[in-house]
Amino acid sequence: MQILDFAGTAIYIALGLTALIGLWITILLVRRVSQKQFKSVKAADEFIEECLSRVERRDYAGVTELCDSPPYWSKATPQLIQTATENRHLPPGRLRRTVAERFERHVLADLEYRSSWVATIVKTAPMLGLLGTVVGMISAFAKIASSGKTGTDPAALASDIAVALNTTASGLAIAIPMVIAGNLLQNKISKLQDGVEERLGQYLDGLIEAESGTA
Numbered sequence: 001m002q003i004l005d006f007a008g009t010a011i012y013i014a015l016g017l018t019a020l021i022g023l024w025i026t027i028l029l030v031r032r033v034s035q036k037q038f039k040s041v042k043a044a045d046e047f048i049e050e051c052l053s054r055v056e057r058r059d060y061a062g063v064t065e066l067c068d069s070p071p072y073w074s075k076a077t078p079q080l081i082q083t084a085t086e087n088r089h090l091p092p093g094r095l096r097r098t099v100a101e102r103f104e105r106h107v108l109a110d111l112e113y114r115s116s117w118v119a120t121i122v123k124t125a126p127m128l129g130l131l132g133t134v135v136g137m138i139s140a141f142a143k144i145a146s147s148g149k150t151g152t153d154p155a156a157l158a159s160d161i162a163v164a165l166n167t168t169a170s171g172l173a174i175a176i177p178m179v180i181a182g183n184l185l186q187n188k189i190s191k192l193q194d195g196v197e198e199r200l201g202q203y204l205d206g207l208i209e210a211e212s213g214t215a
Helices: 002-036 043-054 061-068 078-084 092-148 154-214
Strands: none
Touching: 002 061, 002 092, 002 154, 043 061, 043 078, 043 154, 078 092, 078 154, 092 154
């Protein structure tokens, strides 16, 4: 019986830690996505226009310097533009593949790895709640079985049933917001991907055209 009581307490602690970890991961992922994207569409467009104007002047060192400056060095589009500029002598098809592979490995893979932990929290919390339900019901039935002819204390049974229901409710209360947060984060990652691909495509077109003209 003491083991079951301890298990119930341990499950409450595990649920609390799960909630805190889920919140922490969500905050980190939101900040990570925010670091990788521009604050507005206008800011992104202005950056691309400045890069393209430097490409037209064959000022590739200026493009690299701009991408590596403090306002832009942590964002995805400038990182990829810098990669494209450094590999501008590659054939167009290979250049696009090189940049796309870097985007997938160094940006999307990192975000997807972090978001996978949100999915883990979504699955773990209800399972912990279910475990609490099972532990509470086992404890309740054990007390009924051990009471014999003396009868069972209703307060003791109510306590065990409360553990069973509270842990289930807690698990769902953690999982439901995390499902919503996970979907919102996936939408933000998708928007980031679409924005990066659109502006990177504009830059690659201008870069390839400039290099073709030089050749």
